[in-house]
Amino acid sequence: MGGEPFLALNIAALPPQLPGEIAAEILRGGAEKAKEAGVVIAGGHTVQDKEPKYGLAVLGFVATERVLKKGGMQPGDVLFLSKPIGSGVITSALKTDRIQAKDILETVEWMKQLNKGSAKLALRYGAESATDITGFSLLGHAWEMATASNVGLKFYYNAIPFYPLAETLAAGWCFPGGCFDNAEFFGPHVEFSAGISQENQMLLFDPQTSGGLLFAIPPDKAELCQQEARQQNFPLWKIGEATSTHLIEVV
Numbered sequence: 001m002g003g004e005p006f007l008a009l010n011i012a013a014l015p016p017q018l019p020g021e022i023a024a025e026i027l028r029g030g031a032e033k034a035k036e037a038g039v040v041i042a043g044g045h046t047v048q049d050k051e052p053k054y055g056l057a058v059l060g061f062v063a064t065e066r067v068l069k070k071g072g073m074q075p076g077d078v079l080f081l082s083k084p085i086g087s088g089v090i091t092s093a094l095k096t097d098r099i100q101a102k103d104i105l106e107t108v109e110w111m112k113q114l115n116k117g118s119a120k121l122a123l124r125y126g127a128e129s130a131t132d133i134t135g136f137s138l139l140g141h142a143w144e145m146a147t148a149s150n151v152g153l154k155f156y157y158n159a160i161p162f163y164p165l166a167e168t169l170a171a172g173w174c175f176p177g178g179c180f181d182n183a184e185f186f187g188p189h190v191e192f193s194a195g196i197s198q199e200n201q202m203l204l205f206d207p208q209t210s211g212g213l214l215f216a217i218p219p220d221k222a223e224l225c226q227q228e229a230r231q232q233n234f235p236l237w238k239i240g241e242a243t244s245t246h247l248i249e250v251v
Contacts, residue, residue, distance in 0.1 A: 001062060001067050001068045001069070001130070002062050002066050002067055002068040002119060002122070002123050002130075003060035003061060003062035003067075004038075004060050004061050004062065005037055005038065005039045005058045005059070005060035006038070006039060006040065006059065006060055006061065007039065007040055007042050007058070007059045007060075008034050008039045008040070008041050008042070008056040008057065008058045008059070009041070009042060009043055009044045009045070009056065009057045009058075010027060010030060010041060010043070010044025010045070010046070010054070010056060011044060011045055011053075011054070011055045011056065011057055012026065012027070012044065012045075012046045012047075012052075012053070012054045013046070013047050013048070013049035013051070013052065013053040013054075014026075014046060014047075014048065014049065014052050014053075014054075015048065015049065015050055015051070015052060016048050018052060026052070026054050027054075030054060030056060033112070033114070034056065036114060037114055037116060039058065041056075066123060068119070068122060068123070068127060068128065068129070068130040068215070069128065069129060069130075069148070070129060070130075070131050070144050070145045070148040070149070071128075071129060071145070071148035071149045071150075072128030072129040072148075072149055072216075073128070073129040073145060073146070073149035073151050073216045073242045074149075074151070074218070074242060075151055075152075075242050075243055075244040076218075076219045076241065076242060077129070077216035077217060077218060077219065077241065077242040078216065078217050078218075078219055078222035078238060078240075078241055079142075079153065079155070079214060079215075079216055079238070079239055079240040079241055079242065080118075080122075080213075080214070080215055080216075080217060080222075080225065080226070080236050080237065080238055080239070081133070081138075081160070081161070081212050081213070081214050081236070081237045081239050082115055082118035082212035082213045082214075082234070082235055082236055082237075083110055083113070083115075083133070083161075083210075083211055083212025083213075083235065084110060084161040084162050084163045084166075084212075085133070085138050085160060085161065085162050085163070085166065085203065085204070085206060085208065085211075086107075086162045086163040086165075086166025086167075086169075086170075086203060086206055087107055087110075087111060087163060087206070087208050087209050087210070087211070088137075088175075088176045088178065088179060088206040088207040088208060088209070089166050089169045089170055089174055089175060089176070089179075089203065089206050090103075090104050090107050090163055090165060090166060090169065091104070091107075091176075091209065092174055092175065092176040093165070093169050093174045096174070098169065098172075098174055099165065099169070103164075103165060106163070106164055107163045107164070110163065110210075111209060111210040112210070113235075115132065115212060115213045117232065117234045118212065118213045118215075118229075118234060118235075118236065119213060121225055121228060121229060121234060121236070122213065122215040122217070122225075124225075124228075125217050125218075125221040125222075125224060125225040125228075126217060126218050126221050127215045127216055127217055128216070129145055129148070129149055129215065129216045130145075130213055130214065130215035130216070131144065131145055131213070131214055131215075132211055132212070132213055132214075133208045133211030133212055133213075133214055134207070134208055134209070134210075134211050135178060135207040135208070136182060136186070136207065137178075137179070137182045137186070137204065137205045137206055137207055137208065138155075138160070138204050138205075138206075138208075138211075138214070139155075139182070139186050139190055139204045139205055139248060139250075140182050140185070140186045140205065141214060142155070142214060142248060143186050143189050143190075143248060145214070145216075146242075146246075146247075146248060149242070150246070151242045151243060151244065151246070152242070152243040152244060152245030152246045152247050152248065152249070153240055153241070153242055153243065153248045153249070154240050154241055154242075154243050154245075154248075154249045154250075154251060155204075155239055155240035155248070155249070155250045155251070156239060156240055156250075156251060157193075157196055157200065157204075157250055157251065159237060159238060159239045159240070160204070160237070160239050161237050161239075162203065166203060166206075167200065167203065170199045170200065170202060170203045170206075171199050173199060173202075175202055175206065176206070176207060178207040179202055179205050179206050179207060180202075180205075182205040182206075182207060183201075183202060183205040186205065187205070189247060189248055190247070190248045190249075190250060191247060191248070191249050191250070192249075192250045193249075193250065193251045196250060201250070204250065212235075216242055219241075222238065226238060
């Protein structure tokens, strides 16, 4: 939402039989990423659970006139995405032994990247509407933005970046359960061009973990935003635009 984080609390649910060195590595990883974000870890809370879980509750500051909301898009605004799509498909494939751990290393590196730089670009070039792509998928979160802004969206399938193996795994129908839930709930609001296969359609409903930012830039500033992203080596893809159709199109 355009804020500057400054303080975080660890929240960890760890099985009692989990080796101490693994728990320590989880906390160390969180601390290192918090430091990269300029955040102080001020404490936290741990509980026992059968399945290990870890996260951070984060506090930050943002000027009220610079808050990035889901609403605020105008027809003609250009849509940018800061990370590829497909982490749900890839992690599901790992869990079912359809790929090996070495096959997801590139995806993991992407998931470890902060959205800090992309958020600053969004603010610098006049974005009012933004969200992060997580469990509701690219199209699900895009629909939230469209309804909050009272606009439609048009995505260009060939411009959307995907993680390595994501499209191959999708062709074999290796999808997590949340993907089908997203397709059922958000699918009625989406129109696909005839040339986009059903498995490629499903890939856009894939729930993401540590996904990128989707944000809208006024058309007169979009090229400058993309140029600065290239100059500063920030990943950024132009994947669509806002329309006045009040639905989501994928062409």
